[in-house]
Amino acid sequence: MLEVELDGDGECEITGLGSLADAGPGQLSFLSNPAYAAQLAATRASAVIVDEKSRGDCPVNKLVSSHPYVSFARASAIFHVTEKPPAGIHPSAVIDPEARIDPSVSVGPNCVIEAGADIGAHTIIGPGCIVGAGCVLGQSCHLRRAVVLYPGVRLGGNVRIDANSVIGADGFGYAFDGEKSIKIHHGGSVAIGDDVEIGAGTTIDRGAMEDTVIGRGVKIDNQVQIGHNCVIGEHTIICGCTAIAGSVVIGRYCIMGGASGAVGHISIADRVEVSAMSLVSRSIDEPGRYSSGTGHMKTSRWKRVITRFQDLDDMATRLRHLEKQVKKD
């Protein structure tokens, strides 16, 4: 199940998980990030998932895996008790008579489900969620708590959304008439594929005319903002606090680092990785890793450096001038 080879005591009983530094007897740990390799020798875990290379350095029972972190993820599912409220509708929930709710669905206290919503088998709507009119949810979804789906949002199967995320609010579109901003009404919606997971406090706006689209297997962290009409490719990962403006097309298997951003109306190729707090300010056509920013330094030094930075065009001109002069000499 974990796709590992046992090297050690097959009778050793594992009752839980722990980090290399903190695990104790009966616990299973893992080594994946080399930064923690030094902790392996001293671990008190009963067993550790390691790769072939670290097998020799592991003083306890070993589960040898070609991908220790993947094996560990699988182990985490074994020891996890998933929330599983009973099927049925809590009496405090307010359900429109025109909503279609599979009998296997669980609807928690204080939920609101509006007219025409259609909720698939084994889906869990946690406490305090609001499912707008005409929303369609696939099978085995889980809105964990206080999620808001605006009308017409569509989720595939096995979609998980954490607390206080808002899917399908109007995009931020205004036309300026010279005096004031005139709202663009948004007739599109949001379509979310199978196996998508969305963290807490994230917002995904509905499209102006077509839908905003989140591809299958995409994972989105907390407090991410995705603007109207974005298309996010399958299996892309978007870390916390990332801000993606409207009409951005992001490829498959990308990673947007924490607090990164992308300006509107650009596209990003497949398999692009953007560093933390980097801004993608024009389209990226090639896979690879991209960054912006300056790295941190002592503020005293930084104050001098940014003064120079602002004069960089002048410095470059002077350098070119000197080069000519020295060459001439």
Add this chain to the structure above:
Amino acid sequence: MLEVELDGDGECEITGLGSLADAGPGQLSFLSNPAYAAQLAATRASAVIVDEKSRGDCPVNKLVSSHPYVSFARASAIFHVTEKPPAGIHPSAVIDPEARIDPSVSVGPNCVIEAGADIGAHTIIGPGCIVGAGCVLGQSCHLRRAVVLYPGVRLGGNVRIDANSVIGADGFGYAFDGEKSIKIHHGGSVAIGDDVEIGAGTTIDRGAMEDTVIGRGVKIDNQVQIGHNCVIGEHTIICGCTAIAGSVVIGRYCIMGGASGAVGHISIADRVEVSAMSLVSRSIDEPGRYSSGTGHMKTSRWKRVITRFQDLDDMATRLRHLEKQVKKD
């Protein structure tokens, strides 16, 4: 109504809107962003709103406008079915007997309206909203879903707020006594002008002594943070994920780009535009466009560049030294 001149078949029936690339027969599209000009020739829309300059390039019925995007915004209102729940108070809502609610108001399921709140005619309080004690809402406001107004917040007329926004929480003010932080209690509130629109997951803090003020016609996107005692001038636009610290005064008709920021206790003149993810770190006195940041590049190159950046002061000194030497020679 759209302020356009028809150039084509006046009998053509339009039933909806679509983008240039995706619209089909019966749909109206528009061309405003030159980035999409190439799509005009191939559009299958039945009609397109264009400006005079693009009229000749449009192969279908034309609606010629001096501001195509404004005309399109007006068209979007025609085809939009706005949420319009019936007047009255849902039986699951908890209404303090001392709240004053106009009979034309709609209060949705699971709302809480506290003592002394005063809600103007035709306002809609969507599901799950909490309106604090003593809040005053003007006419025709719409709190869409799960909006939280802290006590004493005042909204003008025609204010729209999207889901999970929080208006009027305490500002982040502490005095450090050498050992711990002592809270500044906030006696001000938040005053929001007519025609303001606020996206989802946005927070606007109440003032310490005076109010935080959002001017008439201001449009604020999702996940924006506006600190205590800010004053935002009329018709200013604040894009998503922008962070504005306390006591910032922003002028009229400004545009704060996505994920931009402003440090505390500064002022920004009228008609200033700040680029995406740029930080305004001191007051800006002149209108115009301002930016910070570095632009993105391949991470491999970026790593070399930022090493140089940190040495920029040294480089500048050496350049100056060389110049003197070469001149002397």
Add this chain to the structure above:
Amino acid sequence: MLEVELDGDGECEITGLGSLADAGPGQLSFLSNPAYAAQLAATRASAVIVDEKSRGDCPVNKLVSSHPYVSFARASAIFHVTEKPPAGIHPSAVIDPEARIDPSVSVGPNCVIEAGADIGAHTIIGPGCIVGAGCVLGQSCHLRRAVVLYPGVRLGGNVRIDANSVIGADGFGYAFDGEKSIKIHHGGSVAIGDDVEIGAGTTIDRGAMEDTVIGRGVKIDNQVQIGHNCVIGEHTIICGCTAIAGSVVIGRYCIMGGASGAVGHISIADRVEVSAMSLVSRSIDEPGRYSSGTGHMKTSRWKRVITRFQDLDDMATRLRHLEKQVKKD
């Protein structure tokens, strides 16, 4: 109580607070930020809290303090009417029979309190809050409105959390198996110390195996994201919109400026101050002030500068080359 020395009319009655610029008769103001010193001479406040140095410049009654801002914070508590709903459980709240709730607790309308939650004396659960199964809240906490605590979260005493914050959602952890992301289930929780205050719309994720820990006296502003397994030291201050990745250890008495960030798996020493919108991209071992970024400038100039920035490695090489050449000459 304010730890001040009165210099003026001891009979003067103070009925409220005001800023130097806006206070009128009967109001008390303060001068702490030197940026506002010019407003002292013209103030119409009845009394001002000043330090010894500014005493001579104050034209009205003086309360002389060694820390005017601290004295003002104490004064703000005197004039503040704190929300104090009556003890008891609102009939619309949904309380699991296996929750333990002290009789002195106030539970507001539409709250949900799940099985095994344990809520200490004098705690206030404001309207619309969701307290997950097995959560433990100390005495005199205040969840102001619509706060979500996931199962198993533990709060010390005197913890305040503002609206729409989410504590204890799963951390963002996935193992990539080459085709798709496999969820790391999170068995840790969040432990929050005494006297912690958390703003609106903030998210703090639960740990993967151990807990995420927020130390005593920490103050966290709005829309902050704190990743799984972070440890935040006592009395640290985290300003709005800050994004802290997973497994970051931050020391005591630090200040993370607004919209700042820290990448994952690093540590930050005690008494470090990070500037607004700066990214901490590697561990910081020494106390002091740190910054990243470029400072803002006119966009026209900035566009030239960032072109040069991207060539900085080349410029540095050419400068070194010139130096050698000039020396040789």
